[in-house]
Amino acid sequence: MPMNIVVCVKQVPDTWAERTLNASDKTLDRAKVDTVMNEIDEYAVEEAIRLKEAHGGEVTIVTMGPDRALDTIRKALSMGADKAVLLSDEALHGSCVMQTSDALAKVIGTLEYDLVICGSEATDSRLSVMAPLLAERLGLPQLSLARKVTVEPGSSVTIERQTENGYTVVTSALPAVVSVVEKINEPRYPSFKGIMAAKSKPTTTLTAADAGLEGELGLAGATSQVDEFTPRPPRSGGEIVKNEGDGGTKVADFLVSQKLI
Amino acid sequence: MAEVLVLVEHADGEIKKVTNELLTLARTLGEPSAVLLGGSVASLAEKLGEYGAQKVYVAESADLDDYLVAPKAEVLAQIVADTSPTAVLVASSAEGKEVAARAALRSGSGLITDAVGVSSDGETTQGIFGGAIAVQAKVTKGIPFITVRPNSTAAEPASGAAEVVTVTPNISDAAKGAKVTERVVEAKGGRPDLAEAAVVVSGGRGLGGAEHFDLIEKLADSLDAAVGASRAATDAGWYPHQNQVGQTGKTVSPQLYIAVGISGAIQHRAGMQTSKTIVAINKDPEAPIFELADFGMVGDLFDVVPQLTDEITKRK
Numbered sequence: 092m093p094m095n096i097v098v099c100v101k102q103v104p105d106t107w108a109e110r111t112l113n114a115s116d117k118t119l120d121r122a123k124v125d126t127v128m129n130e131i132d133e134y135a136v137e138e139a140i141r142l143k144e145a146h147g148g149e150v151t152i153v154t155m156g157p158d159r160a161l162d163t164i165r166k167a168l169s170m171g172a173d174k175a176v177l178l179s180d181e182a183l184h185g186s187c188v189m190q191t192s193d194a195l196a197k198v199i200g201t202l203e204y205d206l207v208i209c210g211s212e213a214t215d216s217r218l219s220v221m222a223p224l225l226a227e228r229l230g231l232p233q234l235s236l237a238r239k240v241t242v243e244p245g246s247s248v249t250i251e252r253q254t255e256n257g258y259t260v261v262t263s264a265l266p267a268v269v270s271v272v273e274k275i276n277e278p279r280y281p282s283f284k285g286i287m288a289a290k291s292k293p294t295t296t297l298t299a300a301d302a303g304l305e306g307e308l309g310l311a312g313a314t315s316q317v318d319e320f321t322p323r324p325p326r327s328g329g330e331i332v333k334n335e336g337d338g339g340t341k342v343a344d345f346l347v348s349q350k351l352i
Numbered sequence: 353m354a355e356v357l358v359l360v361e362h363a364d365g366e367i368k369k370v371t372n373e374l375l376t377l378a379r380t381l382g383e384p385s386a387v388l389l390g391g392s393v394a395s396l397a398e399k400l401g402e403y404g405a406q407k408v409y410v411a412e413s414a415d416l417d418d419y420l421v422a423p424k425a426e427v428l429a430q431i432v433a434d435t436s437p438t439a440v441l442v443a444s445s446a447e448g449k450e451v452a453a454r455a456a457l458r459s460g461s462g463l464i465t466d467a468v469g470v471s472s473d474g475e476t477t478q479g480i481f482g483g484a485i486a487v488q489a490k491v492t493k494g495i496p497f498i499t500v501r502p503n504s505t506a507a508e509p510a511s512g513a514a515e516v517v518t519v520t521p522n523i524s525d526a527a528k529g530a531k532v533t534e535r536v537v538e539a540k541g542g543r544p545d546l547a548e549a550a551v552v553v554s555g556g557r558g559l560g561g562a563e564h565f566d567l568i569e570k571l572a573d574s575l576d577a578a579v580g581a582s583r584a585a586t587d588a589g590w591y592p593h594q595n596q597v598g599q600t601g602k603t604v605s606p607q608l609y610i611a612v613g614i615s616g617a618i619q620h621r622a623g624m625q626t627s628k629t630i631v632a633i634n635k636d637p638e639a640p641i642f643e644l645a646d647f648g649m650v651g652d653l654f655d656v657v658p659q660l661t662d663e664i665t666k667r668k
């Protein structure tokens with residue numbers, strides 16, 4: 092039986108770039124930095140494509156973000172996803188995680204799927220709560236932090252959930268919401284053929300109204316707010332010493348001077 | 353005084369240190385009540401009084417252990433609805449964040465994760481972008497659900513009545529979707545818990561092989577430290593991936609972090625940058641880890657580490 096899979100993919104500022112917040116509204120400054128697909132979402136896309144290759148079906152990418160997030164969508168399509176939905180609306184700027192999960196759940200609700208796959212965490216927000224929130228909103232089982240996913244199409248899904256000291260085997264009926272950790276696979280690079288094919292794959296762009304979002308959207312309706320932010324001065328004044336045979340002793344001297352031993 | 357709920361983190365019949373930290377923190381916000389959820393947990397209630405819990409809400413059901421996260425979130429939301437606390441504090445562990453998020457959603461409330469401080473008016477402090485920016489934030493809708501990182505506050509004992517309030521959990525069928533069928537322990541025991549340890553010694557690709565991790569373990573043991581590893585080391589199978597520190601591993605903020613043979617990639621930094629004191633041992637003077645180090649030793653770890661372990665053992 093074929094498996095239709097929705098993958099939630101976020102566009103984020105490149106982790107290597109100098110990231111900051113806007114002084115005016117204290118939201119993430121997306122304008123000044125290079126953006127990339129959230130690294131772990133590549134693993135989510137890869138896992139979806141592998142499941143599709145094994146069982147048939149379609150992979151749909153869902154992204155909420157500004158129009159430039161189309162670059163990220165194109166990457167997912169060139170890896171092998173079939174189609175995409177971008178939810179893009181100025182009114183969504185400054186959404187908190189509760190609002191974002193509502194928006195994504197509404198978009199996902201319009202699609203046909205057996206599985207929703209998220210990354211375990213976005214490199215900008217680092218919340219790690221989207222899969223649980225989507226499961227709560229969609230009324231579906233939550234199978235999060237998977238380092239291995241096995242499906243019985245049309246019936247069930249089983250994961251190995253990574254834990255502090257090992258793993259937990261968790262199983263549920265389909266449909267379900269899964270999030271994956273980066274141990275799960277090795278994402279492919281888009282092939283030339285994939286990049287060419289992506290150009291003709293369908294991408295739907297929705298506004299907030301198209302997605303049926305109501306009430307106070309974006310910053311005005313957010314459930315949390317940033318009041319202040321201060322760049323931490325880079326750690327400095329560190330002492331760097333070259334080993335001259337007494338390196339271990341020198342480190343121990345430092346630890347003593349700091350009362351750490 | 354207004355009630356502040358603290359969700360108790362426990363494993364193998366023991367209360368985690370972070371719970372005592374949260375109870376200590378809760379005392380600055382109001383009157384701390386602990387929430388104890390699990391299959392068979394009532395015996396832990398008394399201990400919570402040692403860190404100031406005035407009440408302990410105890411909800412016992414096998415479903416809380418047998419199904420993933422959703423039952424705990426439902427019961428926490430149920431207790432929140434009954435008590436209308438000023439805030440709910442939860443440990444920033446993987447599961448803690450998930451339970452907090454779902455319970456916050458059910459309560460129509462906002463969520464702040466990974467706080468390292470909470471002031472008496474509910475304003476939180478967090479480090480974002482790997483600690484590069486400090487942010488002051490607050491929840492503006494509903495009851496603030498705040499997850500707090502281990503090691504953010506020192507746990508201080510205080511006597512609390514720990515009056516047990518038994519809660520009958522109402523767990524819906526919808527919450528029983530994801531069944532836990534097996535729990536497998538892979539990590540070696542004996543050393544302090546990585547997320548909670550006061551000292552962490554981590555090894556990276558510079559170790560060159562699994563057989564050399566005993567250098568790291570010996571140094572760690574001389575300091576009563578937990579052992580961490582970079583992803584290069586866990587991917588190579590030199591050390592269990594549960595010990596990985598970084599963006600996709602654990603986030604640690606110990607008093608002392610010693611990075612051995614680790615270059616300091618951005619994803620590694622994301623998990624250790626907020627450590628109070630950072631020591632790096634690396635043979636490459638250009639390694640980015642030195643940008644973070646309070647003390648950097650440029651040298652071969654195979655010379656430096658054994659000498660360091662000896663010196664520490666001698667001086668203790």
Ligand SMILES: Cc1cc2nc3c(=O)[nH]c(=O)nc-3n(C[C@H](O)[C@H](O)[C@H](O)COP(=O)(O)OP(=O)(O)OC[C@H]3O[C@@H](n4cnc5c(N)ncnc54)[C@H](O)[C@@H]3O)c2cc1C
Nearest residue numbers: 556557558582583584598599600601613615620635636653
């Ligand atoms: C999605 C994603 C998630 C990731 N998550 C994480 C994560 O959670 N944690 C993490 O750590 N990484 C993570 N990484 C990987 C990260 O990018 C780096 O590849 C990794 O941290 C490198 O590990 P390392 O420093 O041990 O190895 P290297 O970068 O190879 O550094 C080894 C260092 O050892 C030094 N060295 C070698 N021999 C000696 C010697 N004899 N004495 C002293 N020094 C020596 C070298 O000078 C070098 O600086 C992630 C990557 C991706 C793409």
Ligand SMILES: Nc1ncnc2c1ncn2[C@@H]1O[C@H](COP(=O)(O)O)[C@@H](O)[C@H]1O
Nearest residue numbers: 099100155209210212213218219220221
């Ligand atoms: N704006 C978004 N659009 C699509 N997916 C998202 C968005 N935000 C978060 N996600 C998904 O949720 C995961 C976890 O993000 P977070 O909970 O923000 O750390 C990511 O890896 C994505 O799969």
